[in-house]
Amino acid sequence: MTQDAHRKIRAMIVDDEELARQVLREFLSAHADIELVAECANGFEAVKAAAERKPDLIFLDIQMPKLDGFEVLELIGMDAAIIFVTAFDNHAIRAFEVHAVDYLLKPIAVYRFEAALARARERIENKSSPAAPKASELAAAARPPAQYLDRIPVRDGTSVFIIPVAKLDYAEAQDDYVALASQGKKHLKQQTISSLEAALDPSRFLRVHRSYIVNLERVVKVEPYGKDSYVAVLNTGVQLPVSRAGYSRLRSLLDR
Amino acid sequence: MHPILGQFRRMVLYLIAWIPLAILLAYLLGTTHAVSEREALALAFPLCLIYAFVCLSAWYPCRVTPLDQTKLSTLLVTHATSAVVATALWILAGKLLAVELANVSAFRGLEKRFSTEIPLLVGTGILFYLLSVAFYYVLLAVEASRDAEARVLKASMLAREAELRALKAQVNPHFLFNSLNSISALTSSDASKAREMCILLGDFLRRTLGLGEKSSISLREEMSLIHAFVAVEKIRFGSRLQMEETVAPEALDVDIPPLLLQPLVENAVAHGIANLVEGGSIRLQAALAGGDLSIVVENTFDPDAPPRRRNGVGLANVRQRLAARYGNRASFGAGPDGECFRVAIHMPAERKESAS
Numbered sequence: 001m002t003q004d005a006h007r008k009i010r011a012m013i014v015d016d017e018e019l020a021r022q023v024l025r026e027f028l029s030a031h032a033d034i035e036l037v038a039e040c041a042n043g044f045e046a047v048k049a050a051a052e053r054k055p056d057l058i059f060l061d062i063q064m065p066k067l068d069g070f071e072v073l074e075l076i077g078m079d080a081a082i083i084f085v086t087a088f089d090n091h092a093i094r095a096f097e098v099h100a101v102d103y104l105l106k107p108i109a110v111y112r113f114e115a116a117l118a119r120a121r122e123r124i125e126n127k128s129s130p131a132a133p134k135a136s137e138l139a140a141a142a143r144p145p146a147q148y149l150d151r152i153p154v155r156d157g158t159s160v161f162i163i164p165v166a167k168l169d170y171a172e173a174q175d176d177y178v179a180l181a182s183q184g185k186k187h188l189k190q191q192t193i194s195s196l197e198a199a200l201d202p203s204r205f206l207r208v209h210r211s212y213i214v215n216l217e218r219v220v221k222v223e224p225y226g227k228d229s230y231v232a233v234l235n236t237g238v239q240l241p242v243s244r245a246g247y248s249r250l251r252s253l254l255d256r
Numbered sequence: 257m258h259p260i261l262g263q264f265r266r267m268v269l270y271l272i273a274w275i276p277l278a279i280l281l282a283y284l285l286g287t288t289h290a291v292s293e294r295e296a297l298a299l300a301f302p303l304c305l306i307y308a309f310v311c312l313s314a315w316y317p318c319r320v321t322p323l324d325q326t327k328l329s330t331l332l333v334t335h336a337t338s339a340v341v342a343t344a345l346w347i348l349a350g351k352l353l354a355v356e357l358a359n360v361s362a363f364r365g366l367e368k369r370f371s372t373e374i375p376l377l378v379g380t381g382i383l384f385y386l387l388s389v390a391f392y393y394v395l396l397a398v399e400a401s402r403d404a405e406a407r408v409l410k411a412s413m414l415a416r417e418a419e420l421r422a423l424k425a426q427v428n429p430h431f432l433f434n435s436l437n438s439i440s441a442l443t444s445s446d447a448s449k450a451r452e453m454c455i456l457l458g459d460f461l462r463r464t465l466g467l468g469e470k471s472s473i474s475l476r477e478e479m480s481l482i483h484a485f486v487a488v489e490k491i492r493f494g495s496r497l498q499m500e501e502t503v504a505p506e507a508l509d510v511d512i513p514p515l516l517l518q519p520l521v522e523n524a525v526a527h528g529i530a531n532l533v534e535g536g537s538i539r540l541q542a543a544l545a546g547g548d549l550s551i552v553v554e555n556t557f558d559p560d561a562p563p564r565r566r567n568g569v570g571l572a573n574v575r576q577r578l579a580a581r582y583g584n585r586a587s588f589g590a591g592p593d594g595e596c597f598r599v600a601i602h603m604p605a606e607r608k609e610s611a612s
Contacts, residue, residue: 016530017434017492019441026444042533042561065531068562088431106437151560162560 008035009124012055014046014072015085016064020106024059024085027113035118043067047157050076051179056124062086062158065151075155076191078182081120085256148201152180154187161187165204169218171196173211181238206253208232222250258346259395262585271308278304287295288438295363299353306349307381310342311388318392321596326479335389411520415580425465428522431489449497453491460484466519467514472606474530476508481501482521489525496535497525503542510549510605513577517551519570520599526557528597531561554598571599578603 011034013024021039028034034057038049043066050058058080060067073082084103101114101123117181152163163222169181173193179186197207207213218234222242225231232250242250260266282300286293302331317334354370357363373566386533435457442450463481467473479501486499499521517540543550571590578586579603586603 016533017438018494020434022445023437023441026441042309061563063530065533065561071562087437088429105337106433107440108437210415 008033009057009121010035010037010053010055011057011059012036012038012040012046012049012053012070012080013059014064014229015061016041017057017061019210020061020085023108024113027108027110031117034253037208041065043069043072046072046162047075047160050080051155051158055079055080055118059083059085067072067162067194075153075160081123083116083120149199152189152196154180154189156187163187165215169214169215169234169236169238184236203253206249207247208240208250209244210225210243211244212240212246214240216253219250222247258312258313259392259399261312263588271305273610274304274308277384284376284380285373286582288373288376291366292368295366295369298357298363299350299366301375302353303346303350303377307342307346307384311344311385313342314338314385314388315392318389318396323393334387339382339385339389339547342385343378347377350377409582416575426527427461430526434492435488442491449491451489456484456487456491458470460488463516464518470514472511473514474508475503475510475512478512478514478517479508481505481515481518486519486538493525493529493535496562497529498535498537500537501540503540504544506578507542507544507605509607511546511607512549512603513581515551516574516577516601519574520553523570523599524553524597527561528555528557531558532556544605547605548602551601551603554593554596556595557592557597559592559595574599574601582605603610 011028013021013028015021015024018041021041025036028036037055038051040046040049041224042063043064046058046060046064046067047067049055058076060072061068061084062084063086064072067075069084069086081101083227085106085108086103087106097142101120104112104116148165150165152165152168154161154163162179163182168183171193172181174178174188176190176192177190178193178196179189180192193207193211193213197213199203200213204216205213206216214232214234218236220235222230222232225241228244230247231239233239233240260270278300281304282293282296283298285291285300291299314335317338321331321334323331351367353368354367358366435453439450439453439457442453459479463477463484467481486497488498490499521538521540529536529538538553538555540554541552575588575590578588582603588599588601588603590599591597
C-alpha cells in the first residue's frame, strides 16, 4: 500500500457562528497543506458533510442547533481527528481526557491552534497511534454524570434521525450494532448494547436478555416460555425473549 | 419540653413565685376563723408547695390546645376538667396533711376543722390552676413570637443570599468568551466593527458592574442594559437574532430589582435563538395593569434542540428573587407554548418616592 505523503489534509469546520468559523478559516489559510472541504453551521449539516467529504480533521463546536458536538461525533465515528472548539464547557475538557486530539477554548490563541494542529497531523499521519476509543464511549464520557439520555441520534447514510427515548420500544443487539425499534421501524446504530444500557434510565429501560433492552412502559405481560425462560409481550404485539436473570430483574423492579 | 421542669434556675424562681400565693392562702384560711393563725400557716405552705407541682401539669393541656387554633368550647372543657381534677387531688392531699398534723398535740382535731375550709380550698384551687393556665399561654405566645422573629430573620438572610448569588452569576462566561472570539474574528476582517463590539461589550459590562450595590433600578435602566446586551449578541448572531419590544412609556419609571429581565433575554438567546439554524426573534412586552407591572419575554425555540448541558439556572434565579422580594404579590410563569417559550411576570409596580 503506497500513500501519497504529500496528500493534502482535508479539514472541516463546524460552528453555528459565522464569526467563529471565520477565525478558524483564517488560521487554516496559513497552511498550504490543508484543504478546507466543508463548513457547517449545524449538526445535521456536519453529519452529512462528514459522510460525503470524508474529512481527516474536524474542528467541532459543542453547542449547536439540531445536534450538539458530542452527538455529531457519536454519529460520524472516530475516523477523523477531532478538535473540539468551545467557549466554556467542562464536559469538553472531560471528553478530551478520553482522547479527542485536542480542544481549543474561545477566543482561540494562534499558538494553541498551531499546537492542536500539530497533534492532529501526527494523529492523521500515523493512524495507528493510541487506540482510538469508540465514539460512543467518548459521548458517554461527555454526558454529565447521573444524567440519562433523553434522545438517541441515529444516522442512515447522510441523513439523521432523532429518536426520543420515550418512543423507543426496544433495542436488539446485532453484532457491533444495535437495532433500535421505534414507531414500527428499526434503526441501526453502531454501538454495543451494554453502552446503550448504561446510557438509558434504568427505571425506564431494562436489559431483559443478553441481546435485548426493553422499554418497560411497552411491556403488557410476561409469559413462561419453555423451561427456565420467558417472553415479554409488548403493546405492539412484539414478543421478546427474557432470560432467567432478566426475569428476576423484571420481577424485582415490578415488585417495588 | 416543659419550660420549667428540668431547668433548675427556672424551678427555683417558680417556687419563689408561689410564696406570696401561700401567704394569701394562709390569710384566706384565717378569715374563716375555723383554724388558728398557726394552723393556717402550717396548712398553707405545704399545700402551696404540693400545688406548685400539681400546676406544672397545666402546661401539657395548654400546649395541645393552642389558643388561636382551638374552639372556645374545647378550651373551656379541657381546662375546666383539668382544673377540677387538679383541685380534687389537691384537697385530698390537704386532707391527708391535716390528718397527719392532727397527730401533733398543738394541732389536735385539725382534720375536723379542715373540712369547713374545703369550699374555700375548691375556690382557690381552681383559681390558682387557671392562673397557671394563663401563665403558660403567655409563655407559649412569647415563644411563638420569638420563633416567628427568627423565621423572618432567616428568610431575609436567605433572600439576601439568593440575590447575591444571582448577581454574581450574572455575567455568563459563555457570553463573554464567545463575544471575545467574535471580536478576535473581526479584527482581521472588519476592524471598525471589532472596535464597535469592544465598545458595546465594555458598555454592557460597565452597566452590570454598577448594579451590584443597588436594590432596585427603573425599568428604563434595565432596558438600556438589555439593549447593550442585545447589541453585542446581534454582532455575534447576525441576522439570526431579531428583537422586538413593546414597552408602555408609563411602565419605564417603575422600579424593579436590577438584572431581573436581562437574564431572561440572555436565556432566550442561549436556549432559543442559538439552537435555531435560521435564528428567530425575542419579544419583550411590559405594561401596567392596575397597580401591577406585567412583563412577558417570549422567544422562538426548537422543541427538538440538543439536550441542555446547563439547565434553567437563570429562570430559577429570577423566580427566587421575585419570591424573596415580593412574596405572593408577584407571580412568575415559564414554559413552552407551541414554537414559543414564554416567561410571564406580574409584580407590584413600585416607584421611588422622589427622584434620586
